[in-house]
Amino acid sequence: MNRIVVAILPLLLCCCDRLPETYPPPEQRQPQALTPDPYAMMVEMNDPDAAQHIVKDIYEPFGSPWRWTAKQPTVKVLVDATDNVKMSADFAIWDDGFKQTGPLELSYFVNGRLLDKLKYATPGYKHFEKAVPAGWLAADAESTISVDVDKLYVSPQDGKKFGLILTRIGFLR
Amino acid sequence: MHAALTVLAILFGWLFTVATAWALGTLLLRRFSLVFYRWEERLFAFLVGAALLSAIVFVLCAAHLAWKALFLVLGLAIIGYALRSGAHRPRGEAFPSLPQLWRWVFLIVFGAFTILYFVNALEPESSPDGMSYHLGVVAKYQRTHGFPRITTDIYASLSEGIEMLFLWAFEYGRHSAAALVHFAFFIALTFLILSYAQRIGRPAAGVAAAIFFYASPVVGLDGSVAYIDVGITAVLFALFYLLQIWDQERNAKLLIPIGILAGFSYAVKYTAFLAVPYTLGFIAWKLWRARKPVLRPVLTVSMLALAFILPWMAKSWIEVANPFSPFANRVFPNPYVHISFEDTYRKYMRVYGLTSYWQIPWQVTVRGDLTTGLIGPLFLLSPLALLALRFREGRQLLLAGLIFGLPYVTNVGTRFLIPAVPFVSLSLALGLSGVEWLLLVLVAAHAISCWPNVVQRYCSPAAWRLVKVSPKAALRIQPHDAYLKGNLGYDLAQMMETYVPMDAKVFAFTQPGAAYTSRQVLVGYEGAFNEVLQDILWTPMFRDFQPTRSLTFQFPPREFRKLRVVETASVPAEAQWSVSELRVFDSGRELPRDPEWRLTAHPNPWDVQLAFDNSAVTRWRSWQPPEPGMYLEIDFARNQKLDSVVVESSGDTSATKIELDGLSSDGKWTTIAAAPTESLRPSRMSLRQSATAEFKARGIRYLLITDDNIGANDFRSYSKLWGLKTVAEQGVARLYYIE
Numbered sequence: 030m031n032r033i034v035v036a037i038l039p040l041l042l043c044c045c046d047r048l049p050e051t052y053p054p055p056e057q058r059q060p061q062a063l064t065p066d067p068y069a070m071m072v073e074m075n076d077p078d079a080a081q082h083i084v085k086d087i088y089e090p091f092g093s094p095w096r097w098t099a100k101q102p103t104v105k106v107l108v109d110a111t112d113n114v115k116m117s118a119d120f121a122i123w124d125d126g127f128k129q130t131g132p133l134e135l136s137y138f139v140n141g142r143l144l145d146k147l148k149y150a151t152p153g154y155k156h157f158e159k160a161v162p163a164g165w166l167a168a169d170a171e172s173t174i175s176v177d178v179d180k181l182y183v184s185p186q187d188g189k190k191f192g193l194i195l196t197r198i199g200f201l202r
Numbered sequence: 203m204h205a206a207l208t209v210l211a212i213l214f215g216w217l218f219t220v221a222t223a224w225a226l227g228t229l230l231l232r233r234f235s236l237v238f239y240r241w242e243e244r245l246f247a248f249l250v251g252a253a254l255l256s257a258i259v260f261v262l263c264a265a266h267l268a269w270k271a272l273f274l275v276l277g278l279a280i281i282g283y284a285l286r287s288g289a290h291r292p293r294g295e296a297f298p299s300l301p302q303l304w305r306w307v308f309l310i311v312f313g314a315f316t317i318l319y320f321v322n323a324l325e326p327e328s329s330p331d332g333m334s335y336h337l338g339v340v341a342k343y344q345r346t347h348g349f350p351r352i353t354t355d356i357y358a359s360l361s362e363g364i365e366m367l368f369l370w371a372f373e374y375g376r377h378s379a380a381a382l383v384h385f386a387f388f389i390a391l392t393f394l395i396l397s398y399a400q401r402i403g404r405p406a407a408g409v410a411a412a413i414f415f416y417a418s419p420v421v422g423l424d425g426s427v428a429y430i431d432v433g434i435t436a437v438l439f440a441l442f443y444l445l446q447i448w449d450q451e452r453n454a455k456l457l458i459p460i461g462i463l464a465g466f467s468y469a470v471k472y473t474a475f476l477a478v479p480y481t482l483g484f485i486a487w488k489l490w491r492a493r494k495p496v497l498r499p500v501l502t503v504s505m506l507a508l509a510f511i512l513p514w515m516a517k518s519w520i521e522v523a524n525p526f527s528p529f530a531n532r533v534f535p536n537p538y539v540h541i542s543f544e545d546t547y548r549k550y551m552r553v554y555g556l557t558s559y560w561q562i563p564w565q566v567t568v569r570g571d572l573t574t575g576l577i578g579p580l581f582l583l584s585p586l587a588l589l590a591l592r593f594r595e596g597r598q599l600l601l602a603g604l605i606f607g608l609p610y611v612t613n614v615g616t617r618f619l620i621p622a623v624p625f626v627s628l629s630l631a632l633g634l635s636g637v638e639w640l641l642l643v644l645v646a647a648h649a650i651s652c653w654p655n656v657v658q659r660y661c662s663p664a665a666w667r668l669v670k671v672s673p674k675a676a677l678r679i680q681p682h683d684a685y686l687k688g689n690l691g692y693d694l695a696q697m698m699e700t701y702v703p704m705d706a707k708v709f710a711f712t713q714p715g716a717a718y719t720s721r722q723v724l725v726g727y728e729g730a731f732n733e734v735l736q737d738i739l740w741t742p743m744f745r746d747f748q749p750t751r752s753l754t755f756q757f758p759p760r761e762f763r764k765l766r767v768v769e770t771a772s773v774p775a776e777a778q779w780s781v782s783e784l785r786v787f788d789s790g791r792e793l794p795r796d797p798e799w800r801l802t803a804h805p806n807p808w809d810v811q812l813a814f815d816n817s818a819v820t821r822w823r824s825w826q827p828p829e830p831g832m833y834l835e836i837d838f839a840r841n842q843k844l845d846s847v848v849v850e851s852s853g854d855t856s857a858t859k860i861e862l863d864g865l866s867s868d869g870k871w872t873t874i875a876a877a878p879t880e881s882l883r884p885s886r887m888s889l890r891q892s893a894t895a896e897f898k899a900r901g902i903r904y905l906l907i908t909d910d911n912i913g914a915n916d917f918r919s920y921s922k923l924w925g926l927k928t929v930a931e932q933g934v935a936r937l938y939y940i941e
Contacts, residue, residue: 048523048537051802051837054795055811058820061891066742067920069886077750077853077882094746 065109071117071199072104082106084173087195095121098192103175106199111166116144116174117201118157121194126182127152135193136177139165161200174198205678212324215375216382219255219367220248222277225284226258227251232289234455238447240292241397245390247289249440250459252367252387253466253510259366260513266348270373277370297400304409307642311413311649312392318654319426322668323385324676327377327717328689332428337377338716340368345720351521353538354729356528359521361514363469364430377717381428388425391436392416395624398443399631402595407631410641414627417652419661420575420616421623423668431620434470435606437463439624441477442602445484446595452492457485457499461506468511472529473609474621478507480605532826537808540730540825542778551613559614566616570665575616577623579660580648587626589633599629616666690934691715694906697937698723701930702904708937709735709897710906724902730825734809738896739905741819742889743913749782749818749850750885753878755862759788760874761841764865767849769824769832771859779828779858781813782821783850786836788843800837810834818885819893821852828858841867849878890924894940902940909934 072082075094086099098120108114116139127133132150136143137157145159166172178192227247231238238246258276262268284290300308327333335357342350342358352358364387368380375382392412399408415421425432441463448456460481467477482500489496515525524534531541555572556562562573563582570576590596603625610618634641650656654668661667675685686692694714698721702708711726726736741747765786769779786793795814803810806825813822813834824832847862862874897903905926907914917924917938926938 048808050807051800052807052811053797054799054801055815057795058815058817058892058895061895063887064891064923066886066888067923068745069888073745075853076745076884077856078884 065202067202068199070106070108070114071197071201072106073197074195084175086192095194095196098176098178098195099190100181100192101175101177102192102195102198103173104198105171105173108166108168108170108172108200110202111163111168113202114161114163114166115158115201116161116199118176118198119155119196120157120176120198121154121196122149122152123182123191123194124152126191129182130180134179136179138173138175138177140172158201172200174200205681208678208682209324209676212375212378212382215371215373215379216386218277218374219371219379219383220386221281222370223251223255223367224248225251225281225289226254228289229280229284229287230254231459232287232293234458236453236455236459237294239294239397239401240296241393242401242443243292243294245394245397246440246444246459248386248390249437250462253363253437253462253469255370256363256366256466256469257510257513259370263343263348263366263369264513264517266346268343268347268369273370273373297397298405300400300405300409303642304406307645308396308409308412311645312416314653315417315422315649316389318668318671319385319388319422320382321671321673321676322423323381323426324378325672326675326682326685327381327428328686328692329381329423329427329429330691332381333377333689333691333695333715333717334713335716336365336428336430337368337372337380340365340372340380341717341720343369344372349517349521353522354724354731356539356543356728359518359524359527359539361469361472363466363471363510363514364433368428377428381426384428384430384433385426387433387436388416388421391432391439391624394436394439394443395628398439398446399628401447404595404632404635406638406641407628407635410631410634410645411624411628413645414578414580414631414648415624417649418577418581418623419652419654419657419665419667420570420577421620422652423575423666424617424620426668429617430470431617434467434474435621435624437467437470438474438477438602438606438621441467441481442598442625445481446598448485449488452494454499454502457502458506460485461503462510464503465507465510468507469514472526473612473618474606476605476608478504478511480602481507535805537806538730540733541805542825542827543727543730543733545775545826548612551615552611554614556614562614566619568660569662570616570667571662573614573616575666576657576661577616577619578648578652580644580651581623581626583630583644584626586633587629590629591633593632596629596632599625599632603629686718689715690908692718693932694908694935695719697930697932697935698904698906701937706904707902708904708906709739709902711736711911712906712908714906723906730808733825734812734820735897735900735902737821737823738819738893740913741821742893743916745884746853747821748852748885748889749821750853750883751851751856752881752883753849753851753860754881755847755849755875755878757845757862757874759843759845760864760866761843762838762864762866762874763841764835764837765844765847766833766835766863766865766871767847768830768861768863769828769858770830770861771828771857772830773828773857775827777828777857778824778826778855779832780821780823780855781834781849781851782818783816783848784813784834784836785848785850786842786844787846787848789845793842793844796838798839800839801835802837803834804832817892817896819889819896828855833863888920888923890920894925897940904929905938905940907936907938 074096082104084103084105086102088097090096134148136146139161181190181192183190224247227250231247339358367383371379371383396408396412444460464477464481467474486496486500518527519525522538523536528539531539531544565573567581568579603622607622674680692715695718698719702721707722709724713725724732726732801810809822812820861876863871864874865871907917925941927941929939930937
C-alpha cells in the first residue's frame with residue numbers, strides 16, 4: 030500500500046507545473062486611430078472633471094455616480110461639431126419627492142434657447158434626447174445646457190431643496 | 203421513422219446507463235455477500251453502481267478513452283457478467299405488502315406524477331443549467347473523448363460525478379437520455395424513502411413521505427431535467443439508510459458501500475462534502491459508545507471515500523491549480539478564477555433577490571420567484587416534523603436532514619433545500635403517523651396543490667416550475683428544433699452554430715445553451731480570462747474604468763535595482779486596486795520597456811503585463827479588495843537611474859493610496875515617496891477600437907450580445923467605432939464580427 034502511495038505522489042507532483050510569477054514586458058500596443066468619443070460632449074456626474082463642467086445647481090456627489098440638482102442644473106461643454114448633435118440627459122425623479130411635488134414639468138435649454146418642455150407624471154428613471162438645430166451651436170466653443178425644474182422637493186428636516194437625481198447630461202452625436 | 207429512432211436512442215442511452223450502474227452495484231453487493239430486502243438491494247445496487255460507473259467514466263475521460271464503442275463493449279460486458287452471475291435474481295426477502303389503502307394512494311399519485319415527469323425528461327432538454335453547463339461540459343467531453351483542459355469556465359472545475367453518467371447516456375441518446383438518468387435517481391430515491399419506512403415498520407408514513415417528496419414542484423422539475431440536485435439527494439439518503447442498517451447489524455462489510463457513497467457525495471456536488479464528516483462521525487460515535495475499535499472502520503470508510511474524492515481534486519488541481527476550484531481561491535491563488543468573483547458569487551447566493559430572510563419560508567414553499575422554485579405549501583408544516591423527535595428513527599432523520607440542509611445557508615435557492623426534503627418529509631409523516639386520516643388528507647392536499655395547473659394559481663408567475671409537458675415534443679413528433687426555438691439559450695447556440703466557424707471563439711455576457719453548440723464560448727463572468735475581456739470591453743463605455751488619473755512620484759535622481767508601487771490603504775470590500783500603466787522616467791524621458799525587465803505583482807502576478815502594455819483599455823487589477831502591502835514591481839535586472847514614476851489609474855480606484863518603494867544597490871528597500879501628486883486627464887477620444895483590437899490580439903473575433911447586456915445599445919449605435927460588423931440578428935440577440 031505504502032509503495033503505491035509513494036509511486037502515485039511523484040506522478041501527481043509532475044502533473045502540476047508551477048505557475049510563473051514574473052514576466053517580461055509584453056508587446057507594446059500602438060495607439061489606434063483616434064476618433065472622438067460619441068460621449069465626449071456628455072458630462073457624467075462621476076467624471077473626474079465633472080466639476081469643471083458644472084455651472085450651477087448641481088450638488089456635490091455622495092460617493093455615488095449621480096448627483097442631486099437644485100432648480101436649474103446647468104453644465105457647459107466644448108462642442109466639437111455642430112451637425113447631428115442631440116441634447117441628452119439621464120436622470121431620475123425620486124419616488125418620495127414625487128409624493129410631495131406631484132408631476133413635474135421640465136424645460137430643456139441649449140445656450141438659453143428652449144429646446145423642449147415635457148411633463149413627467151411618474152417618478153423613476155427618465156431619459157431625454159432631442160436633436161439640437163445646428164445653428165444653435167458653435168464648433169470649438171463652449172455651449173451651456175440646462176434643465177429647469179418647475180417644482181422642487183423641500184426636505185422637511187432642513188428645508189433644503191432638491192430637483193432631480195442627475196446621472197449624465199450633455200450632447201450626443 | 204426518424205422520430206421513432208431518436209426516441210429509441212434516448213431510451214437505450216438511459217436504460218443502458220441505469221442497467222450498467224445497477225449491474226456493477228449488484229456485483230459489488232454480491233461480492234461482499236450483503237443481503238438486504240429485495241427492493242433495498244435493487245436501489246442500493248443502482249446507487250453504489252452509479253458511483254462505480256462514474257469512477258470508471260472518470261478514468262476513461264482522464265485517459266481520453268471516452269469512446270462510444272468502448273462504453274458499449276464495457277457496458278455489455280458488465281451487464282452480461284452480472285446476468286451470468288445471477289445478479290438479476292434477488293436474494294433478500296420481500297417487504298410485507300403495503301396496506302391496501304396506502305398501496306392505491308401511492309400507485310395513483312406516483313403514477314400520475316411519473317407520467318408528467320417522464321414526458322418532461324423525454325422532451326428536448328431546455329433547463330437553464332442543464333443546457334448551459336451540466337450538459338455543456340458533457341458535450342465537450344463527448345466531442346473530445348475525454349477531459350480537455352478548460353480554464354475559462356468555472357463550471358467545468360466543479361466535481362461532476364453524475365455528469366460522468368450523463369456522458370455515458372449522452373453518447374447514445376444525447377440530452378434527453380442524460381435527463382432520464384437523473385430521473386432514474388429521482389425514482390430510486392422515492393422508493394428508498396418508501397423502503398426505509400417499511401424497514402422501520404411505518405409503511406403509511408413511507409407512502410406519505412414518498413409522495414410529499416415526489417410531488418414537490420421544485421423536486422419534480424429538477425428531478426426530470428439534466429440537473430443533479432435530486433441525484434445527490436438520492437446518494438445522501440442511501441448513505442443515511444445504509445448507516446442505519448449498519449447501526450442495527452454492525453456488519454463491517456456494509457462499510458464498503460457506505461464509504462463509496464460518502465465519497466461519491468462529494469464527487470457529485472461540493473456542497474455534499476458534509477456527508478463525509480457525518481459518516482465518519484456517525485460510525486466513530488456508535489463504535490465508541492459500544493466500546494468497539496474505532497480506528498479501522500473509520501480508516502476503511504475514509505480511504506474508500508477518498509478514492510472517489512481525490513480524483514476530482516486532482517483534476518481541478520492539475521487543470522486550474524486549485525483542488526477546490528472555483529472556491530478557496532484565497533488559499534489556492536490562481537490565474538483562472540478571481541477572488542472577487544468568488545466573493546460576489548457567495549454574496550449573491552446568500553441572498554438572491556431577498557430583502558429579508560423572513561421572506562424565505564413563504565418564498566420556498568409558496569411563491570418561488572425570488573429563490574427560484576417552491577417545494578409546496580405543505581412544507582409550511584415542517585415544524586411539525588419535530589414531533590418525530592419522540593422516535594429514535596425520527597431523531598436520526600432530523601439530524602441527517604439538518605446536516606445535509608446546512609449548505610443552504612450558503613445558497614438560499616430553493617433547490618439547495620432538496621437534500622433536506624426527504625428527511626423532513628419522512629419526519630413529518632412519522633410525526634403525524636399516529637393520525638392516519640390526517641396523513642391521508644395531507645397527501646391528497648399536497649398532491650393536488652402540486653399539480654402544475656394548481657401550482658400556477660398561487661405561486662409567482664416567475665417561479666421556476668413545471669408549466670406544462672408536451673408528449674408531441676417528447677416523442678419527437680414535434681421536431682426538437684421547433685420545440686426549442688424561442689428558448690434564448692438554444693437560439694444563441696444555434697446562432698453560433700450557423701454563423702461562427704468551427705474553431706472560432708465567441709465572447710458573450712449571457713450564458714448560451716453550451717450543450718447545443720460546439721463553438722467555444724467565453725462567458726464574461728465564468729473565468730478570470732473572461733472577466734479581463736469583459737473589463738476591456740466595458741472600459742470604453744465607463745469613464746470610471748478609463749485611465750483618467752495620473753499619479754506622479756517625483757524624486758531626486760537615484761539608481762534602483764527594483765521598484766515597487768505599494769498600496770497602503772484598507773478600502774471597502776467592493777472596491778479594487780488597478781493600474782492601467784506604470785511608467786518610469788529618467789530626466790523627463792520615459793524608459794522604454796526593456797525585455798530584460800522582470801515584472802510581478804502581488805496579488806494576481808499573472809496579469810501584471812497589462813500594466814505595461816501601453817494600452818488604455820487594459821489594466822492590472824487586484825481582483826480582490828485592496829489591502830495594504832499589495833504591490834506592482836519592476837526588476838530592472840541591473841541598477842537603473844530614475845527620477846520619476848507615473849502610475850496611470852482609473853477613477854474607480856480613487857479610494858486607494860499608494861507609495862513608491864525602491865531596492866537600491868545596497869540591497870535595502872526604502873520608501874522613495876510616500877504619496878504621489880495627482881492630476882486628472884479625462885479622455886475625450888473613443889477607446890472602442892482599442893478594446894476590440896485587444897480581443898483580436900487574443901484570438902477572439904465574435905461577440906454575442908443580447909439586448910439586456912450592459913452596453914448593448916452602445917455596440918449597436920457605435921458599431922463602426924468598435925469596428926464591428928453585424929453577422930446575425932435574431933430576437934434580442936446580435937452576433938458581431940470584429941473586423
